[in-house]
Amino acid sequence: MRLFTWNVNGLESLLRKGYFADFVNRTSPDIICFQETKISRRKLARWSVATKDWNCFLSVCKTNEGYSGVATFCLSHFPLIKAEEGISGFLSAECLSWNPSRSWFCSQRETPNWRETTYSVGYHFEAREDIGLLTKLDKEGRCAIVEFPYFILFNVYVPFDSSDETFEYKYLFIQSLLKRIKMALESGKNVVLCGDFNCARERIDHCDPEGVIQNKPRNSSFESDPCRQLFNEICGCKGPLVDVFRYFHPERLDAYTCWNNQTGARKTNFGTRIDYILANRAFVESFVTDCDILSDIYGSDHCPVYIELRNVLPVSQDSLHVERLPPFCCRHFPDSLGSQQSLKDVMKVSINANCSKIMESGPHFVGAISFKRTAVTVRSSTVASQETERYSQEDKYGATLLSRKRTFDHSTCNEMDAFSNEEYYATVRDSENYLHSTKYQKAKEDWRKLFQNRQRVPLCTGHNEPCLLRVVKKKGPNLGRKFYVCGRPIGKGKEGRCKFFLWYDKQDTRY
Template sequence: MRLCTWNVNGLESLFRKGYFADFVYRTSPDILCLQETKISRRKLAQWSISTRDWNCFLSICKTNEGYSGVSTFCQSHCPLLKAEEGISGFLPAECLAWNPSRSWFCNQREIPIWRETAYSVGYHFETTENSELLTKLDKEGRCVIVEFPFFILFNVYVPFDSSDETFEYKYIFIERLLKRIKMVLEGGKNVVVCGDFNCARERIDHCDPEGIFQNKPRGSLFESDSCRQLFNVICSSEGPLVDVFRYFHPERLDAYTCWNNQTGARKTNFGTRIDYILANRAFVENFITNCDIFNDIYGSDHCPVYIEFRSIVSLSAESLHVERLPPFCCQHFPDLLGSQQSLKDMMKISIHDKSNKIVEMRPHFVEATAFNRTCITMKSDTSTSEEGHSQEGKYDDTIRLPTKRNFEKSTSIEMDTFSNREYSSTVSGSENCFHVTKYQKAKEDWRKLFHNLQKVPLCSGHNEPCLLRTVKKKGANLGRKFYVCGRPIGKGVEGRCNFFLWYDNRDTRS
C-alpha cells in the first residue's frame, strides 16, 4: 500500500491544469493527504470532492475563504473507523448537524464539539487548556485525523511564520500537536503524521542554512529557531516519532520538497525539505518498507512525498463492527448529495479543461485587434457541404479569443481599417456598435511609458540582461526598484550572481 502527502497550493488549479490526473496515474496512492487545498465551501459541488471510489475527509478554513485547508482521501477498500477535524477536539462538529433527519447523526439542539461525540478519535486535551486559542487554530483548516484499524493518521498543515505573531502561532500549533501525539501513543496506538511543517529539521534539509542568500541577520543560528527545536523533539532519537525519509536515506543530499517559484529555484534545486511523513518507530520497523520523494511531479511549489508499507490484512466493515462511514466523510455533505462521481471522471474533466485552454494569439494579430483601430469580423465554424458550397455558421454576438481548434478552422479574418471615429460591426444581421478608440489610447500610453526607459543593464557574473524587481519589505526602501541577475537563485556558476543596481527613476520619461 502507498500513502502520499502533497502541498498542492490550490486543489482547484491542480484539477484545472491537469496536474492532478498525472499525479494519480503515476503514483497510484491508496491514501492521499493534501495540504493548502484552498477550497471554499461554495465550490464543493463544483469540484465534486466526494467521489464514489474514494472516501474524502475535508477541513475547510472557516475564517478566510480560499485559504489553507487539508483533505485526506482514502480508497474505498481501506477500512477506517473514525475521523475528526482539528487537533484540539474543541472545534464544533458542524457536520453532525447537517442532516439531523438521519438517526445516526447527532440530534442535539446545539452543535457539539468533537470531544463530546462518539465519532471522534479521542485522546483529547484537558478542558483547562486554552480552548479559545485552540479552536481558532483549528478553524483555519489545518488538521484532519483518521483512525484506521492499525494506526491513526494525522494530516497537518503547520502555520507559516512570517512575523513574531505568526511565529508564536506556529509554535503553539506544533506544541499541541506533539502533546496529542504523545497521548495517542500512550493509548497503545500506532501514529503516522504527514504534511507541510513549514520547517526544515536539519542543515542537510536546507539549501541555505546559514541564511546567506536570504539575507538573515548574522548571529541567528539555524539551530536556535525555537520551532525547529520543538519539531526535533518529536523526531529525535529519543522522541516519539521517526522521520521516515531519513530512516531510509540518512545521508542523501539535495533532497528537497519545496522551492521558491518566484526565483525559479526549482531549476537549480535550491530548496528545502519541509514536507514530512513521521511515524512511531515500531510501525516503521514492522510495516513501512520505503519512503521517497517525487521531485519530478509538478503543479505546485512543493512535490509529493510517499511511503510504502506492507499490505495489512484486509478487513471488512462487518468484521470491524463499523455500520457506516463517519459523518465527517464528504459523501454525507448536503452540498454534494447526488453529485458524486468517480476519481477517473474527475481526472477526465481535468484533462478536458486543460486541452480546451484558450491559446495566446500571435503578436501581429493582437496588435491588429487591440491597437490598430480595426473592426474584426470572424467567420467561425465554416464548413463545406456535399455540393461544394461554403456554409457559414452564425456570428457570435461577442468578440472572443479563438481556441486553437476554432482558430485553425476559421477560413477568413476580415479587417477593415477606418478613420479616427467610432466603429461598428454587423453581428447576426443587427448592428452592434463598440468603441475601439480606447485601444488606440492604450497603445499610445504604453508607447510613452516604454519610450525612454532606463536601459536594462547586464549582470557582472554572466553578462546577461538583468531583472527589474521591487522592494516589498517594510522599511525606508519599500516600493523602490532595483536590478538583479536574471538567473534563478542557486549555488555555483549556474545560480544567480551577486549583481545589484538600484533603478534610476530620473532616466524615465516624465
C-alpha cells in the same frame, strides 16, 4: 500500498490545470494527504471531491475563505473506524446534524463538541487556558485525523511564523500535537503524522541555514529556534516518532521538498525540506518498506513525499456503504449529495477545457455575420453575453468577418429581411472596432519594443549575462523602485545567481 503527502498550494488549481490527473496516473496512490487546499465549502459541489471510489475528509478554513485547509483522500474499499477535525476536539460537531434521519447520527438537539461524541478519535488532553487560541487554529482547517484499523493518520498544516503572534500559534499547535500523539501511542495505537511543518529539522534539510546566500543572516543559531527544538522533540533521537525519510536515507544531501517560485529556486534545487512523514519506530520497522521525495512532479511550490507500506489495510466490502462512514466524511456533506462521481471524471477537468470553450465560440460568431436564418433568432441577450468572447478571438476571426462583409452580394439580400438595419450596422461596427483596437494594440506594442531596445540592459559581473529588471514590493522608502539583478535563479555555486545589483535610472546614459 502508498501514502502521499503534498502541499498543493490550491487544490482547485491542481484539478483545473491537470496536475492532479498526472499525479494520480504516475503514482497510483492509495492514501493522499493534501495541505493548503484553499478550497471552500461552496466549491465542493463544483469539483465533487466526494467521489465514489475515494473517501475524502476535508477541513476547510471557517474564518477566511480560500485560506489554508487540509484534505485526506483514501480508497473507498479501505475500512475506516473514526475521523475527526482539528487537534483540540472542541470544534462543534456540525456534521452530526446534517442527516439526523440516520440512526447512527447524534440525536442531541444542540450541536456537541467532537470530544463529546462516539465518533471522535479520542485521546484528548484536558482543557487549558489557551484552548481558545487552539480552537481558533482548528477553525483555520489545519488538521484532519483518520483512524484506520492499524494506525491513526494525522494530516497537518503547521502555521508559518512570520510575526510574534503567528509564532505563538505555531508553537502552541506543535506543542498540542505532540501531547495528543503521545496519548495515542500510550494507548497502544500506531501513529503516522504527515504534512507541511513549515520548519526544517536539521541543517542538512536547509539550503542556506545561516541565511548567507539569501542575504538574510539569522539573529540566532539555526538550532536555537524554539519551534525547531519542539519539532525535534517529536521526531528526534528521543522523540516518540521517526523521520521516515531519514530512516531510509540518513545521509542524502540536497533532498528538498519546497522551493521559492519567485526566484526560480527549483531550477537550481535551492530549497528546504519542510514536508515530512513521521511514524512510531515499531510501525516503521514492521510495515514501512520505502520512503522518498518525488521532486519531478510539478503543480505547486512543494513536491510530494510518499512511503511504501505493506498491505496493512484489508479490503472490506462493508466500507463501501455510506452509512458506515464517519460523519466527517465528505460523502455526507449536503453540498456533495447527488453530485458524486468517479475519480476519472474529476481528472478530466483540465486547462484544455477552457481552450475548447474559446474555439467553440468562434464559429457561432462567424455564423452570425453570414446572415443564416438560424442565427437570426438568437436573442439580443445571447448576443450580449457573447460580446466578451467576441473580443477575445484572434485576428483571424476579425479578418474573416471583414472579408465576409466585403464579399457580400445580392444573393443574400433576401435574407436581410430578418435583420433590421440597426442590428446589421451594429454588428459591422463591432467588427470594425475590434480590428481597429487590435491594430492599435499592435502598434503600441511595436513602439514599446522600439524604445525598450534602445536602452541597453546591463550585464551581470558574475556571468556576463543580461540582467533582469525587478521592482521593490516591500514597504519602505524604496517601494516601487526598479533595479537590475542577475538573471539566473538563486542557488549555490556558479550556476546560481551572482551578487550583481544596480538601481534602474532612466537618466543613466551608460546603459
